[in-house]
Amino acid sequence: MNAPLRRVGVVVLVLFALLFANLNWVQAYKADEYRNSDYNGRVQIAEYERERGVIEAGRTALATSKPTDGELKYVRQYPADEAYAHVVGYNPVNLAATGIERSEDEFLAGTSDALVADRISDLWTGEKTPGGSVLLSLSKRAQETAFKEMTNNRVGAEKGAAVAINPRTGAVQALVSMPSFDPNPLVSHDTDAAEAAFDKLDGDPDKPLINRALSETYPPGSTFKVIDAAAALENGYTQQTQIPAGPVYRAPTSGTDIRNAAASICPESQVTLREALTESCNTGFAQLAVTLGADKIKEEARKFGFGQTDLTCGRLNAEGLPVATSETGEIKNPDGGDDPAALAQSGIGQNNVRMTPMQGALIAAAVANNGRQMRPYLVQKLLGPDRTTSHYTATPKELNGSVVSSDVAGELRDMMVNVVQNGTGRNAQIDNIVVGGKTGTAQSAPDRKDHGWFIGFAIKDGQPVSAVAVFLQEAGSGGSGEAARIAGQIMRAVVTDAEGS
Amino acid sequence: MSSQAGSVNTPAATGELPRVRDVQTRRNAELALLGFAMALVAAYSATIQVTMFDTITGNFWVPAAILSALFLGLHLVVRYTAPYADPALIPAVALLNGIGVAFLRRLDLAEAPAAERLTYPIFAGTGGRQLAWTLIAVLFAAIVLLVIKDHRAISRYAYTLGLGGIVLVLIPALLPGRFSEINGAKLWIRVGGFQIQPGEFAKLALLAFFAYYLVRKREVLSLASKRVLGIDFPRGRDLGPVLAVWAVSLLVLVFEKDLGTSLLYFGMFVVTLYIATERVSWLIIGLLLFFGGAYSAYLLGASVGGPFANFYDRAQIWLDPFSDPYERGFQLVQSLLGLGSGGLFGTGPGGGQPTIIPEVHNDFIFAGLGEEIGLFGLSALLIVYLLIVQRGLRAGLAVRDSFGKLLAGGLAFTLGLQVFVIVGGISRLIPLTGQTTPFLSAGGSSLMANWMLIALLLRVSDAARRPVDGSASARPSGATASAPAQLHGAPTEVIKP
Numbered sequence: 001m002n003a004p005l006r007r008v009g010v011v012v013l014v015l016f017a018l019l020f021a022n023l024n025w026v027q028a029y030k031a032d033e034y035r036n037s038d039y040n041g042r043v044q045i046a047e048y049e050r051e052r053g054v055i056e057a058g059r060t061a062l063a064t065s066k067p068t069d070g071e072l073k074y075v076r077q078y079p080a081d082e083a084y085a086h087v088v089g090y091n092p093v094n095l096a097a098t099g100i101e102r103s104e105d106e107f108l109a110g111t112s113d114a115l116v117a118d119r120i121s122d123l124w125t126g127e128k129t130p131g132g133s134v135l136l137s138l139s140k141r142a143q144e145t146a147f148k149e150m151t152n153n154r155v156g157a158e159k160g161a162a163v164a165i166n167p168r169t170g171a172v173q174a175l176v177s178m179p180s181f182d183p184n185p186l187v188s189h190d191t192d193a194a195e196a197a198f199d200k201l202d203g204d205p206d207k208p209l210i211n212r213a214l215s216e217t218y219p220p221g222s223t224f225k226v227i228d229a230a231a232a233l234e235n236g237y238t239q240q241t242q243i244p245a246g247p248v249y250r251a252p253t254s255g256t257d258i259r260n261a262a263a264s265i266c267p268e269s270q271v272t273l274r275e276a277l278t279e280s281c282n283t284g285f286a287q288l289a290v291t292l293g294a295d296k297i298k299e300e301a302r303k304f305g306f307g308q309t310d311l312t313c314g315r316l317n318a319e320g321l322p323v324a325t326s327e328t329g330e331i332k333n334p335d336g337g338d339d340p341a342a343l344a345q346s347g348i349g350q351n352n353v354r355m356t357p358m359q360g361a362l363i364a365a366a367v368a369n370n371g372r373q374m375r376p377y378l379v380q381k382l383l384g385p386d387r388t389t390s391h392y393t394a395t396p397k398e399l400n401g402s403v404v405s406s407d408v409a410g411e412l413r414d415m416m417v418n419v420v421q422n423g424t425g426r427n428a429q430i431d432n433i434v435v436g437g438k439t440g441t442a443q444s445a446p447d448r449k450d451h452g453w454f455i456g457f458a459i460k461d462g463q464p465v466s467a468v469a470v471f472l473q474e475a476g477s478g479g480s481g482e483a484a485r486i487a488g489q490i491m492r493a494v495v496t497d498a499e500g501s
Numbered sequence: 502m503s504s505q506a507g508s509v510n511t512p513a514a515t516g517e518l519p520r521v522r523d524v525q526t527r528r529n530a531e532l533a534l535l536g537f538a539m540a541l542v543a544a545y546s547a548t549i550q551v552t553m554f555d556t557i558t559g560n561f562w563v564p565a566a567i568l569s570a571l572f573l574g575l576h577l578v579v580r581y582t583a584p585y586a587d588p589a590l591i592p593a594v595a596l597l598n599g600i601g602v603a604f605l606r607r608l609d610l611a612e613a614p615a616a617e618r619l620t621y622p623i624f625a626g627t628g629g630r631q632l633a634w635t636l637i638a639v640l641f642a643a644i645v646l647l648v649i650k651d652h653r654a655i656s657r658y659a660y661t662l663g664l665g666g667i668v669l670v671l672i673p674a675l676l677p678g679r680f681s682e683i684n685g686a687k688l689w690i691r692v693g694g695f696q697i698q699p700g701e702f703a704k705l706a707l708l709a710f711f712a713y714y715l716v717r718k719r720e721v722l723s724l725a726s727k728r729v730l731g732i733d734f735p736r737g738r739d740l741g742p743v744l745a746v747w748a749v750s751l752l753v754l755v756f757e758k759d760l761g762t763s764l765l766y767f768g769m770f771v772v773t774l775y776i777a778t779e780r781v782s783w784l785i786i787g788l789l790l791f792f793g794g795a796y797s798a799y800l801l802g803a804s805v806g807g808p809f810a811n812f813y814d815r816a817q818i819w820l821d822p823f824s825d826p827y828e829r830g831f832q833l834v835q836s837l838l839g840l841g842s843g844g845l846f847g848t849g850p851g852g853g854q855p856t857i858i859p860e861v862h863n864d865f866i867f868a869g870l871g872e873e874i875g876l877f878g879l880s881a882l883l884i885v886y887l888l889i890v891q892r893g894l895r896a897g898l899a900v901r902d903s904f905g906k907l908l909a910g911g912l913a914f915t916l917g918l919q920v921f922v923i924v925g926g927i928s929r930l931i932p933l934t935g936q937t938t939p940f941l942s943a944g945g946s947s948l949m950a951n952w953m954l955i956a957l958l959l960r961v962s963d964a965a966r967r968p969v970d971g972s973a974s975a976r977p978s979g980a981t982a983s984a985p986a987q988l989h990g991a992p993t994e995v996i997k998p
Contacts, residue, residue: 002898004776005910009894011772012917016887019921020880022930026840027876034841039826039834041857042842069615071856 044093048072053108053131053385055088055100058140058497062088063101065130068189076101076187082180083147086211087138087172087321087378090183094191095198098209099321100134100378103314107132107382107391114391115384132391135381137171139164142466145493146174149486150470155452157482159206159473161213161357164490167365167457167464169396170374172313173494174468181208214313214323217354218471221442222280222480223453224301224349226363229277229415231292231300233408239274239415243291245284251341258286258344261441277415278423280439282348289347290340294331297347301328303403304363305373306355313358315379316397323376326355349442360455360469362399364437367416368457368464371409375399416456420484425456427484430492434459437468437487439480444473452479458491466494524968527588528580534592535576539569542599545850549607552851554619563623564606564632568599571639578643582650583963587896590962593889594955597882597940598635598948604870605631605943611856627862627943634945638952645956652960656713656904663710667749669703670766674756688759688935700762701937701950704769704915705957711770712907715777719903723778744790746770760795760812761922761934767791768918773911777903819932832859836868836927847875862943864935868927883924886939890917893958899965909961912954 026034036043051074055063062084065074076091078084089099097105106112110119110131118129146162153160157178164174185197201209210216232241245266249258259282260266266281276284289297298306305311306326314320329352331342345351358376366373375397382392404412416436419425424439437456444451452475457467468490470483543565550561572595579586606628610618613626623629649655655662673681673688681689689696715722746767753763771787795812802813814829822830822837839858847853855861855869871879893913897906919936926933937947 001776001779001903001906001910004779005894005897005906008772008776008910008914009891012887012890012894012914015917015921016883018930019883019924019928022925022928023840023871023876023879023883026837026928027844027871027879030837031841031844034838035844037838037841039823040838040842041835042838042854045854045857071611071854 045071047109047111048074050074050110050128051130052076052091053110054133055104055108055136056133057084057136057138057143060140062136063091070189072189075189078183078187081182081184083144083176084138085180085183086177086213087136087143087175088183089321090186092187092194092198093189095186095194099211100136100314103312103318103320104134104379104382108134110385114382118385130385132385133383133387134379135383136378137166137173137380137394138175138378139173139494139497141497142174142490142493143176146176146486146490147180149489150176150178151180153472153475153482153486155472155475155478155482157452157472157475157479159212160471160475161211161216162468162470162486162490163213163357163361164466164468164494165361165365165374165376167369167467168374169394170316170365170376170399171380171394171396172376172378173466174490175213175378177210177212177214179206179208211321212471212473213357214321215356217324217326217356217359218451218473219442219444220349220353220355220360221440221451221453222282222285222349223360223363223438223440223455223469224347224353224355225277225280225285226367226412226416226438226455227301227304228285228288228292228297228347229273230304230367230404230408230412231296232273232288233411234300234404235292235296237273239411240272242270243273243276243284244269244287245271245276245281247283249283249286249344251286251290251339251344256341258282258348274415274418277438278418280419280424286344286347290343294338294343294346297343298328298331301326301353303400304366305359305400305403308400311376311399313376313378315382315392316375316377316394317392320378323358324356326359328353349440357469357471360453360471361467364416364455364457364469365464365467366400366403367409367412368436368459368467369409370406371402371404373399373401373403413457413459420456424480425454425484427481428454428456428488428491430458430488430495433465433491433495435488435491437484439484441480449474449476450479451475452481452483454480454483454487456484456487456491458495460495465498466491524585524966526580526584528576528584531579531588531591532573532576534588535569535572535595538592538596539565539572539599541596542568542603545600546603546606548849549603549610549851552849553607553610558619560623564602564628565599567623567632568595568602568635571636575639575643578646579959582646583959585963585966585968586959587892587962587966589892590889590955590959593885593892594940594952597885600870600882601866601941601943602628602631602635604628604866604941605862607851608856608862608869611854631943631948634948637945638948641949642952642956642959645953646960649957649960652905652908652957652964653902655709655908655957656716659710659713662706663714666703666706666710669699669706670749670753670762672699674753688762698937698944698946701946702953704765705912705950705953707766708769708773708911708915709908711773712904712911715773715907716903719777722774722783723780756808759934760815760932761919761926761936764791764922764934765915765919765936769911769915772914772918773907776897776910777907815932815934819929822929832865833927833929833933835859836865837929839865839868839872840928843872843875845876847871847873847878849873863937864923864933864942865927866938866941866943867924870941883920886917886920889955890914890920892962896958896962896965900961901965905961905964909958909965912958916951916954 052065054061062080064077066077068075089101091097091101108131122129142164150162160178162176165172181201186194188194246269247267265279266284271284306328309325311323312320313323331346332339342351346353377394380394413436420428420435420437425437428435428437435458437454440453442451452472455469458465468487470487472479472483543562546561547557550557609626609628613621680691688698688700774783798809798812799816802809818830818833822833826834835858850873853872855872858865858868861869890913893909897909900906923936923938925931939951
């Protein structure tokens with residue numbers, strides 16, 4: 001019986017050799033792959049070893065890290081709760097990060113190349129230097145006004161968005177998407193609770209997690225008439241050029257009748273371009289679009305930023321929050337031919353025309369800033385952990401060069417100021433400040449209420465200080481007027497904040 | 502020693518004189534090795550404290566000291582009852598047991614609130630319970646050594662043990678799931694907050710029965726009828742017992758949903774059969790039957806499902822754990838990531854995040870250790886296991902009676918196979934099954950059963966090395982007088998002078 005016993009010894013030796021070989025495979029050959037795997041929680045624990053940097057706006061902390069007793073050493077906190085949620089985003093344990101928390105992750109986490117000196121000094125001190133801080137361009141007062149006015153809007157709209165940017169720099173002053181959400185439960189270290197909170201928000205029919213200011217497009221309605229007017233001015237029209245109007249317009253070939261919002265609006269057969277914009281004359285702009293042709297309208301919209309697929313809003317020399325592409329869409333009838341009916345509808349911002357609220361603000365900003373459209377940004381400054389070393393300061397950049405000549409921009413500005421002073425945008429007026437803008441009412445779906453829009457700008461002492469777009473989804477009647485009022489409040493807050501500092 | 506053991510058939514001519522002359526008990530060597538092992542455990546605990554607290558508290562040595570006292574007690578029992586036992590076994594097992602206790606305590610510390618860590622009580626948590634279980638398990642081992650003065654006495658109760666073993670195996674299968682199922686495997690008896698894993702004890706009982714049965718039947722079973730490709734195959738009617746055990750192990754596979762236990766019992770039986778008969782054909786038949794059965798279960802699981810579905814699931818996870826990394830593949834994926842994160846040298850004791858790995862106290866303790874002690878540390882642990890197994894097999898080689906040879910060989914091989922099944926499982930060499938890692942995993946059943954296994958190996962190795970002429974006086978008379986008579990037709994039985 002000894003020979004088989006010896007062989008059994010050999011068999012055990014072989015089995016252990018297999019174990020040893022396999023452990024070599026797992027712990028040596030595959031070690032790096034496993035160590036850095038997405039499923040490896042240790043990567044995360046290492047991330048939480050270092051205090052994550054602060055996100056702040058106007059000396060108010062919007063995202064901070066608090067030490068814990070747990071395995072993950074710091075928990076993220078968002079003291080401002082809902083008001084800044086769509087900008088700041090959240091940095092959860094297991095789920096995907098969003099907003100500035102995502103786009104500035106490396107700097108906040110302290111792993112970016114810019115902070116390599118701090119990490120090297122860590123080797124000597126044995127400490128873990130916190131990550132860097134991100135200073136946002138947001139105006140605290142404007143953001144909080146926008147959030148408060150949007151959520152307490154007087155037409156009962158439950159969804160919508162507001163964007164305010166500085167026309168001269170592109171710095172975003174306010175960015176609100178409604179409804180908002182509280183990011184704090186999403187970053188809970190109790191990952192089951194965090195996941196449950198996420199599922200609840202994700203399953204909400206109002207989709208609070210969506211950033212409506214940037215990532216959704218809606219029919220712009222009459223705000224698109226600013227584009228039509230710009231195209232007309234660039235093609236030989238003046239403010240005083242008479243354009244055909246009337247109570248009703250039907251495109252030559254087919255289509256439905258286009259009427260005005262009220263019988264009192266441009267019933268005459270001809271009105272001036274200036275008057276048509278002031279009163280928001282549908283029949284006038286529909287015919288203007290048909291006269292100018294689809295190519296000219298599309299080209300004008302493209303110059304203002306429609307069709308731009310890669311726009312992001314964050315740091316000017318890096319990625320940021322993605323902005324959805326605004327589109328003029330197909331302006332053809334279903335069989336592919338040129339369609340005056342579709343063109344007439346597109347001219348008043350219906351048919352397949354879609355834009356983001358950010359795009360609305362960019363149009364107003366270009367008009368206010370003499371036709372020069374600046375690239376929007378949210379990150380004003382990156383500060384090192386010592387809070388004195390600056391690693392980045394925003395230097396404004398143009399987005400689309402000169403969108404229109406400063407003459408055309410001046411004419412448009414004049415016409416839009418008239419809209420707020422004498423026309424549909426009166427709600428946006430602010431004392432001692434020149435305000436211009438354009439309202440919009442857009443049909444969403446046959447069985448739903450209309451969207452309300454306002455895009456506009458504020459000029460103080462001859463300098464543009466803010467350009468705003470306010471969008472109230474399915475707001476119904478009075479939506480555009482309420483949008484104008486909210487826009488006025490936001491711009492007033494911007495001006496007050498600027499005076500305060 | 503092995504050359505002497507090989508010539509036991511003619512002991513009087515060659516084997517006797519040198520053995521009588523210079524057999525040493527080697528108990529002092531055992532004591533020295535034990536001291537070394539305990540020093541390693543204390544150093545390991547100290548390293549954990551330095552890494553986790555940046556300081557060493559005054560009590561880091563307490564668990565190691567308690568264990569040392571326990572093992573010292575066992576050492577004294579061995580000195581008295583089995584003075585010629587193998588001196589390497591207790592130190593090797595003590596090292597594993599001590600590292601297990603220290604690592605479980607380290608897991609408790611990781612899970613405890615930060616404020617309580619420095620003053621965490623010695624007997625609290627899983628580590629504290631494991632310390633208490635070690636006390637009981639070592640006590641059991643001592644009782645085995647004190648009660649069983651001659652391993653051949655066991656064969657008197659072979660049928661009782663065999664029946665008891667089968668009952669123990671089958672109880673979890675027959676109990677309703679809520680009394681027996683943990684993590685999909687029905688291996689337990691759960692009453693109140695208390696749970697035991699009867700399979701751990703069944704292993705020992707069944708092996709004792711196999712050894713007895715095969716010693717009696719080895720001549721019949723080693724009869725060859727056909728020679729195919731140079732290998733002798735047995736007659737069809739002699740296949741009965743192996744088929745019966747095969748069927749039982751497949752039942753275990755299907756109803757207890759556990760491949761590991763099934764593989765363990767079947768492997769244990771086939772190997773003892775092979776040792777008894779010296780016929781390679783039994784190994785071949787056994788392997789074919791097992792892999793055929795497992796593959797059929799896999800196919801049935803894929804098509805029919807039902808009781809086979811669990812096995813099919815486990816096989817699927819094994820083939821590609823990363824296809825479902827958060828649900829079904831979670832355990833294995835986390836185990837692999839833990840091992841991989843450790844790499845060659847590990848993060849150091851206390852420096853890793855083993856609590857991420859699910860079931861790290863039990864099935865996955867080797868993966869948890871692997872993260873902190875690395876490939877080098879795990880290799881060292883594997884070598885310690887290998888040492889225990891080979892010393893056990895050596896005891897089988899050296900002992901002079903067939904029953905002892907089969908018992909020691911079977912026990913040692915079973916221990917090795919269990920290590921292979923669980924370590925292979927957590928490192929994705931074979932499909933994962935719910936086995937405990939001997940001497941490391943938390944749990945009293947496993948610890949007690951394996952310490953009893955070691956006690957039996959100590960007993961057999963003592964018999965193997967005991968000088969023949971001194972045996973009559975040293976051995977208590979009661980057991981010896983009757984025991985050999987129980988072993989009918991055991992040709993290697995030594996003719997006593």
